[in-house]
Amino acid sequence: MNTSLDPRSATGVRVPTHWYNVIADLAGYVPQDRKPAQQLGKRGLRPQLPLSIYRQSVSDRPYIEIPTEIRAEYERWRPTPLVRARRLERLLGTPAKIYYKYEGASPSGSHKLNSAIPQAYYYKKAGVRELVTGTGAGQWGTALAMATHAYDLECTVYMVRCSYEQKPQRRTLMELNGARVLPSPSVTTEAGRSLLADDPDCAGSLSVASSEAHEYANEGDGVRYSAGSGDNHVLLHQTVIGQEALAQLAALGEHPDTVVAALGAGSNFAGLAMPFYKDSLETGRRTRLVAVEPKSCPKLTxxxxxxDHHDALGNTPMSKMYTLGHTFIPSPIHAGGLRYHGAAPAISWMYHEGIVDAVAYGQNEVFEAGVTFARAEQVIPAPESAHAIRHVIDRAVRARETGTAETILFNLSGHGLMDLGSYEKYLGGLLEDDSAAEAEVEQALGKLHRAAIA
Structure with a gap:
């Protein structure tokens, strides 16, 4: 059987009392935005963040206290388990030790609730009555639907159309928690209607869904936009993951050589990796931080x-980031949470400075890794998490071949129980490959370079 550390045992590991703010430790990085090229609607683009969250996003303090009410909510499922993947190690015949932080243990089935709860809490205190958002695979939309329901807020979710069709159960779960869910692009906004006029079969993207959500929020009274991934405050909220993992590993007398997580815009990667970056600064221990992305949307690699803008229509302020261009619509892969055109500005800066590494994989090799893990560990990973597993397996095999002992930690950021249709396609040999993605990426890069020259 797997051996796991009971997070509520005598080890003393508890829910963190503070979020870790990596911005405070990035010498030379200054959070900043440029004004949008155009104004949105008759009102112009109005601020979406309540002052409490805005202050978090620009703070230079290394730690920000978690309110007691939010910690009480976290304690319903946190700390999440840290698990030693012994069966996978035996299957691979590797001397490497493999651990994973299992965020699928949350009520929403993923790490996203770590930020949805504080956002709903702060928006409620600011007098907002409804939150609107865009979601890729639906994990963020599910978490926000649960959080808003808990705080008696209304919720509207623009769900990327290809995921809306691929994952109907995720849509049902959001609706079960009182959210209104719309496929994006939709006919309910000018942004959606304009995109559908150009391409009636548009698969959508998270940047498109964000454009629609921003338009909806900008025109409604008491409505605000809620971000689920790349913004500084979202990265901040997720650091409970890595702080717990540090304490859990220390209780076992372990420390990872490599920390691995998938990257869409950056929330689950930052949540696990950033506290280990802090640890490296304080102790001098070298830990590799590896972000894994799909070949169909390789913004870092x-x-x-x-x-660049954060939304498809260019209505949001610009941030400096690694990007494929805000108009880029990736192939409709089944890891919908990774189909975002840009990486979080803070993570982009860290990658540019060589603090963070990145690799990319194709869809079928990712699902192969997901199946291998599921059969070995009897836990079905979300396709997003299977990207991290792909790299973990590759590192473990390399350790076997070189005889190198390595301790690897990765974030299993969500379970794949809502993704069985995708696994069914893979097992039946029907999962789409990434053959068209290369041309799409090249076209997007060419467009970016031409714009830079102009």
Whole structure:
């Protein structure tokens, strides 16, 4: 059987009392935005963040206290388990030790609730009555639906159309928690209607869903937009993951050589990796921080480090990030949470400075790794997490071949029980490959370079 550390045992591991703010330790990085190129609607683009969250996003304090009410909510499922993947180690015949932090233990089935709860809490205190958002695979939308329901807020979710069709159960779960869920692009906004006029079969993207959500929030009274991934305050909220993992590993007398997590815009990667970056600064222990992305949307490994918008129509302020361009719509892969055109500005800066590493994989090799893990560990990973597993397996095999002992930690950021249709396609040999993605990425990069020259 697997051996796992009971997070509520005598080890003393508890829910963190503070979030870790990596911005405080990034010498030379200054959070900043440029104004949007155009204004949104008759009102112009109005601020979406309540002052409490805005202060978190620009703070230079290394730690920000978690309110007692939020910690009480976290304690319903946190700390999440830290598990030694012994069966996978035996299957691979590797001397490497493999651990994973299992965020699928949350009520929403993923790490996203770590930020949805504090956002609903702060927006409620600010007098907001409804939150609107865009979601890729639906994990963020599910978490926000649960959080808003808990705080008696209304919730509207624009769900990327290809995921809306691929994952109907995720949509049902959001609706079960009182959310209104719309496929994006939709006919309910000018942004959606304009995109559908150009391409009636548009698969959508998270940047498109964000454009629609921003438009909806901008025109409604008492409505605000809620972000689920790349913003500084979201990265901040997720650091409970890595802080717990540090304490749990220390209780076992362990420390990872390599920390691995998938990257869409950056919330689950930052949540696990950033506290280990802090640890390396304080102790001098070298820990590799590896972000894993899909070949169909390789913003770090192939993108351009430049100023870009966060939404498809260019209505939001620009940030400096690794990007494939805000108009880029990736192939409709089944890891919908990774189909975002840009990486979080803070993570982009860290990658640019060589603090963070990145690799990319194709869809079928990712699902192969997901199946291998599921059969060995009897836990079905979300396709997003299977990207991290792919790299973990590759590192473990390399350790076997070189005879190198390595301790690897990865974030299993969500379970795959809502993704069985995708696994069914893979097992039946029907899962789409990434053959068209290369041309799409090249076209996007060419467009970015031409814009830079202009």
């Amino acid at each position: 192939r993108g351009v480090y430049t100023w």
